[in-house]
Amino acid sequence: MTTDTNAPIEADTADAVTAFSDLGLSDAVLKAVREIGYETPSAIQAATIPPLLAGRDVVGLAQTGTGKTAAFALPILSRLDVSQKKPQALVLSPTRELALQVCEAFEQYASQMRGVHVLPVYGGQAYGVQLSALRRGVHVVVGTPGRIMDHLAKGTLDLSELKYLVLDEADEMLKMGFAEDVETILADTPDDKQVALFSATMPAQIRRISKQYLNDAEEITVKNKTTTSANTTQRYLMVSYPQKVDALTRILEVENFEGMIVFVRTKSETETLAEKLRARGYSAAAISGDVAQAQRERTVNQLKSGKLDILVATDVAARGLDVDRISHVVNYDIPIDTESYVHRIGRTGRAGRSGAAISFVTPRERRLLGAIEKATRQPLTEMQLPSVEDVNVTRLARFDDAITAALGQQDRISAFRDIVGHYVEHHDVPEADVAAALAVVAQGDTPLLLDPAAERPARRERPERSSDRSFDRDDRAPRSFDRDDRGERPERRPRTTKPMSPYRIEVGRRQRVEPRQIVGALANEGGLSREDFGAIQIRPDFSIVELPADLSKDVLDRLVDTRISGKLIEIRPDRRSAPRRDDRDERPARKPRHQ
Numbered sequence: 001m002t003t004d005t006n007a008p009i010e011a012d013t014a015d016a017v018t019a020f021s022d023l024g025l026s027d028a029v030l031k032a033v034r035e036i037g038y039e040t041p042s043a044i045q046a047a048t049i050p051p052l053l054a055g056r057d058v059v060g061l062a063q064t065g066t067g068k069t070a071a072f073a074l075p076i077l078s079r080l081d082v083s084q085k086k087p088q089a090l091v092l093s094p095t096r097e098l099a100l101q102v103c104e105a106f107e108q109y110a111s112q113m114r115g116v117h118v119l120p121v122y123g124g125q126a127y128g129v130q131l132s133a134l135r136r137g138v139h140v141v142v143g144t145p146g147r148i149m150d151h152l153a154k155g156t157l158d159l160s161e162l163k164y165l166v167l168d169e170a171d172e173m174l175k176m177g178f179a180e181d182v183e184t185i186l187a188d189t190p191d192d193k194q195v196a197l198f199s200a201t202m203p204a205q206i207r208r209i210s211k212q213y214l215n216d217a218e219e220i221t222v223k224n225k226t227t228t229s230a231n232t233t234q235r236y237l238m239v240s241y242p243q244k245v246d247a248l249t250r251i252l253e254v255e256n257f258e259g260m261i262v263f264v265r266t267k268s269e270t271e272t273l274a275e276k277l278r279a280r281g282y283s284a285a286a287i288s289g290d291v292a293q294a295q296r297e298r299t300v301n302q303l304k305s306g307k308l309d310i311l312v313a314t315d316v317a318a319r320g321l322d323v324d325r326i327s328h329v330v331n332y333d334i335p336i337d338t339e340s341y342v343h344r345i346g347r348t349g350r351a352g353r354s355g356a357a358i359s360f361v362t363p364r365e366r367r368l369l370g371a372i373e374k375a376t377r378q379p380l381t382e383m384q385l386p387s388v389e390d391v392n393v394t395r396l397a398r399f400d401d402a403i404t405a406a407l408g409q410q411d412r413i414s415a416f417r418d419i420v421g422h423y424v425e426h427h428d429v430p431e432a433d434v435a436a437a438l439a440v441v442a443q444g445d446t447p448l449l450l451d452p453a454a455e456r457p458a459r460r461e462r463p464e465r466s467s468d469r470s471f472d473r474d475d476r477a478p479r480s481f482d483r484d485d486r487g488e489r490p491e492r493r494p495r496t497t498k499p500m501s502p503y504r505i506e507v508g509r510r511q512r513v514e515p516r517q518i519v520g521a522l523a524n525e526g527g528l529s530r531e532d533f534g535a536i537q538i539r540p541d542f543s544i545v546e547l548p549a550d551l552s553k554d555v556l557d558r559l560v561d562t563r564i565s566g567k568l569i570e571i572r573p574d575r576r577s578a579p580r581r582d583d584r585d586e587r588p589a590r591k592p593r594h595q
Contacts, residue, residue: 023049026078028112033074036108042067047220049075052196057214060198062222068198069105072166076140077106079163082115085137087157089164090189092145092182094172096122096293097300101322102168103142116140121157123147124293131156145173145181152188162189170199170206179205186213200343232329232349234376235383236359236369244332244360245273247385249280251330251358252310254386254394259303259325262312263344265333273332274312284310287317315340321347331359334368338375358383499549500534505569508539513565518545521569525562526555544574 020033020041041049044062051058052075062068076089093099103120110116119133121143134156141148141157151157165186167173173182186195186209195214199206210217239247248262262284264270270286277284285299285308296317302308304323311318315335326348335341341359348355359380361369373379407413420434507513515536522528522545534546559571 018046023074024053024078025049025074029074029078029109031112032109035111042071044068044220044222045071045074047222048072048196051218051220052076052194053078055194057194057217058196059202059210059214059217059219060196060222061202061220062198062200068168069102070109072168072196072198073102073106073109076164076166077110077113077116080113080116080139082113082139084139084161086161087138087141087159088161089140089166090148090159090162090185091140091142091166091168092148092173092178092185093142094144094169094176094178095317096120096124096144096296097317097321098169099142099144100297100300106140106142118142121147121151122293123150124296127156145178145185148185149181152185159189162193165189165193165195167195167197167199170197170209171201171203174203174205183209183213231353232345232355232357234345234357234359234378234380236361236380237383237385239360239362239385241362245276247360248330248332249277249282250386250391252277252282253391255328255356255358257309257328257356259306259308259323260310260328260330261318261321261326261344261347262310262330262332263318263335264312264314265335267314269333270312270314270317274310277310277312282310283308284312287311287313291317315344318344318347323347324353327353327355329355329357331357334359334361334365334372336368338372341372342376498532500546501549501551502544502574503547503551503571504574505543505545505564505571506541507564507567507569508541508543510541511565511567513538513543517564518543521562521564522547522559526559528555 018041021030023041023046025033044060045067048058048060048071052072060068060071072091080088091099091102093102099120099122103118106118107116110118117133117136117138118140119130119138119142121130121141123144123146130151134151148157152159167182170182173179195217197206197210197214197217210219237247237251252260262273264273267288267290270288274284274286285302287296287299291299299308299311300321300323303311303325306325311321312332313321329345329348331341331344335344345355345357348357359369359372369380420431420438423429423434424431505518507518515538518536519530519533522533523530528547532548535544536546537544556571559569562569562571
C-alpha cells in the first residue's frame with residue numbers, strides 16, 4: 001500500500017471541543033461513555049474519531065495521557081459486527097501492561113453491547129488460555145508484536161477477516177526492536193484493512209511505515225501548550241547518589257501520597273530498591289521485564305486495590321499503567337531523554353486528577369534538568385529535603401488523626417474506659433499518665449519522633465557543598481547536618497577568667513531546650529550573672545553547663561527546684577567531664593552564639 005498523506009491537522013487542546021454525541025458513535029457506545037462519566041472528548045478524540053468512522057486511515061501524534069485509547073477503541077466498537085467470530089480488529093501494543101490496559105478499556109466501552117469478546121495476547125501467558133479463546137471466537141485482539149507473530153507462525157491466529165489494525169505507541173514499539181515484526185504483520189494482513197497509527201513522535205522510520213502501509217492517511221497532531229499535564233506539580237531535589245535511598249524515605253514520611261511509582265534505570269535496581277523500602281516499613285514491590293507475567297499482574301492488581309502503595313519500575317515495565325491511586329511519581333534516576341520524562345510523569349495527574357512528580361538530580365545531571373524544562377516548557381521547582389522537624393510534625397499529625405479516628409468508635413471506647421478507670425482507682429495514677437503509657441504500648445520500640453540530637457556529623461564527599469546530607473540507618477529519615485542541628489558542638493558563652501566546673505542538668509534536645517533558656521533559668525533562680533556561664537553542651541536527654549567552680553551550696557540549693565520546659569533540671573556536678581583549662585584568659589574571646 002502507498003499513501004499520499006494529507007497535510008497535518010493540528011488539534012489545539014485549548015480549543016473548545018464538541019460533545020461525544022456529535023461524533024457519530026453508535027448508541028450503545030455513547031451509552032457506555034456516559035455511564036463511565038466522560039463529558040467531552042479530548043482534542044485527539046474529537047479530531048480522530050470522525051475520520052476513523054468514515055473509514056480513513058489515520059496517523060495520530062499525541063503524548064501519553066491524552067486519551068488515545070478511546071480515540072481508536074470507540075470508533076472500532078461502533079462499527080463492529082458482533083455476528084462475525086473471526087478477529088475484526090487487531091491492536092499492537094509495545095508492552096504487556098499497555099495491552100492489558102487497552103483490553104480493559106475496550107471491555108469498558110463495550111459494556112452496553114452484547115457478545116463482544118476482547119482477547120489480550122502477550123508473552124508470559126500460557127498459550128492454552130489464548131488458544132481456547134481464539135477457538136471460541138473473538139472480535140478484538142490486543143497484543144504485543146512478538147506473541148502475535150508466534151500465533152501467526154503457528155497458524156493459530158486467523159487475521160483473514162481483519163478490518164481494523166491499530167499501532168499504539170508506535171515509536172515505542174520501534175525503540176524496543178519490534179520494527180520487523182510490525183512490518184510483517186502489516187504486510188500479511190488484508191490490504192483493505194483500515195489502519196490507525198498513534199505515536200508520541202514522528203521519527204523517520206515511523207514516517208516511512210506510514211507512507212508504505214497506510215492509504216491516504218489523515219495526519220492529526222495534538223498541539224499542546226505543554227507536553228506535561230497541568231494537573232501535575234513538578235519538583236526536583238538535588239542529591240548525591242549514595243543519599244538517594246534515605247532522601248526517598250524522608251520524602252515518603254512527609255508527602256501525603258496514596259499510590260506511587262518510583263522509576264529507576266535498570267532491572268536489577270528495581271528489586272534492590274523495593275527491598276530497601278520494605279525493610280523500612282513501606283509496602284513496596286518491583287516490576288520489570290524479568291518478573292514472571294503472573295506476578296506482574298498480581299502486583300498491578302495489588303497497587304490498584306490498595307494492598308500495595310509503592311511500585312518500583314523501569315520505563316518499559318510501567319508503560320501503559322493507568323491506576324487511579326497513583327498520586328506521585330518519583331524519578332529516582334532522572335531519565336536521559338525528555339520523552340521518557342513525559343511518559344513517566346504521565347502516570348499521574350490523569351483524567352483531571354491532581355498529581356505530583358519529584359525528580360532526584362545529582363550535580364552531574366543538571367544539564368538533563370535543563371533539557372527537560374526546555375522541552376516541557378515548564379520550570380521544575382527545587383524542593384528542600386524535609387527536616388527532622390518536618391518529619392516529626394507529620395508523625396504527630398498522623399498520631400492525632402489515629403486518636404481522632406479511635407474516638408469515633410464509642411462502643412469500644414466505653415469498654416476500655418472502665419478498664420482504665422479501674423487501673424486509675426487501684427494504682428493512684430493520673431489518667432493522662434495512663435493514656436501516655438498506652439501510647440507507649442501502641443507505639444512499640446520504634447520512637448514516635450526523630451531525635452535531632454542523635455544526628456552526628458560525618459565526613460562529606462564534597463565539603464564545599466552545604467546541601468550534602470548523611471543518614472542514619474536506624475531511622476526512617478536521613479540526618480541533616482545543617483549547622484543549627486549539630487547537637488554535639490558546645491555552645492560558647494563569653495569568656496571568663498573564673499575557674500569553671502561542669503554541671504549536669506536533666507534537660508536536653510528532647511525537651512527542645514536552647515542555651516538561652518538554660519542561661520535565663522539558672523540566672524533568675526540562682527542569682528547568677530552572664531559572666532558565670534561557660535560552655536553549654538546540649539545532649540539528647542541532658543545538658544552540660546560550665547559554672548563557677550566555687551559555686552556556693554546556697555546557690556545550688558536554690559537551683560534544685562528549677563524547671564526548664566516544665567522539667568526539673570536536677571542539677572549536680574558532672575564528674576565525667578574534664579575540667580576546663582584555667583588559661584582561658586590567654587585565648588581571644590568569642591562572641592556568644594546564643595543570647
